[in-house]
Amino acid sequence: MRKLDHVDKQILQILQEDGRRPYTEIAHQLGLSEGTIRSRITRLLQDGVFQFVIHPDPEKLGLHVQAIIGLTTKLGSQNSVAEELSKFPEVRFVGAFSGKHDLIIQACFHNNDELITFVNERLSQIEGIAAADVSLELKQYKDSFSFVRDDEVPIQ
Amino acid sequence: MRKLDHVDKQILQILQEDGRRPYTEIAHQLGLSEGTIRSRITRLLQDGVFQFVIHPDPEKLGLHVQAIIGLTTKLGSQNSVAEELSKFPEVRFVGAFSGKHDLIIQACFHNNDELITFVNERLSQIEGIAAADVSLELKQYKDSFSFVRDDEVPIQ
DNA sequence: AACGATTTTTTCGAATTTCGTAAAAAACTG
C-alpha cells in the first residue's frame, strides 16, 4: 500500500464533510481531473483506507440512552468476550484496553429499561465477564470519524 | 419531524453498508421509484436524521495510538472543558457522563509521544480538569455508526 | 362513504455524473 499523499488527504477531508460529493466537484475544487479523483478514491477504497458510510443521529432514531461500559474479564476470556459483544447491534464500539478495564464498550438503547436488560441479561450470559462499570451519557459534545488531518506524519 | 417508518429504516440500513449506493439501486431493491428514495433521503437529511460521511481506518492514516480518557472536572467547569476538548481534531468523541468520570473522551494519535504531549501539555492547559485517567487501546474489535435497527421502538 | 386538502409517490425528459478506456504526461529506475 502506497503512502497517502497530500491529495489523498485532501480528498478524505472533503468526503469527511460530505460523503456524497461528486468526483467532478472534488476535481474542480482541487484543480484536478475527474479521472484522477476517481482513480484515487478507487485505490483508497481498495486499500481499505476508508469506507462510505452514514452517521445517524441516535436521538432521531429513538436511541435516547447511550452508555460506556468498562468491563473486567476473567483471565483468558478477554478475546471471546470482546467477540461476543461485537455481535450485538446495540454495541457500536468494542476495544481491549490497558488501564482499569480490560474491555471498554459503547452502546445505544431506546431507554433505561433496555440498558438494564442488556446489563443484567445479555452481559450476565456471556461467560468470562467479572465486572461491569456502567457510565451513562448525560450529554454528547462530539462524535465523529473526522480524524483525517493533513499534518505531517512523524518520522518513526 | 415525522416519525421514521419502515422504509426510512430500510434506506438507512442500506446506506449504512454503502453510503454511496445510488438512489436507483436502493429503489430497485425496495421496489419503489427513484424519486421516492430521493425525496425520503432529502427529508431525512433535512431533519438531521443522518449525514453522509466516510469512515477512515485510523491505522491506515498512521494513527496507531488510540485512547479513551476519563476526566474528572472541577465543579462548574465540566461544560467549558468539554467544549474546549471538542475543538481538538485528534479528539473524536466527547461526552458528559454519570459514573466515575465527569467526561469521557476518545482520541487518536500517531504515536505514544503525541499522546503524552496531549495529556501533559494540551490537557494541563485547559482550566478545570482535576484528573485524567488514560486507557490505551490495545485492540479494536468494533467501531461503527451502525446502530440503525428495524425493530420496534418501545412504547413510552 | 364522500369530500377536499395535504402529503407522498411516480413519471419523464434534461442535466449531470460516473464509467471504461486509450492516449498523453509525469515520475521513477537503472
Place this chain on the structure above:
DNA sequence: CAGTTTTTTACGAAATTCGAAAAAATCGTT
C-alpha cells in the same frame, strides 16, 4: 537519458440525479 511504470487526462457512452408536474395515497371532517 532511454526505458519502464505510474499517474493523469480526455472523451464518448452509460448510468444517475435532478426538477417539476401528474397521479395516487393519506388524512380529517362531515
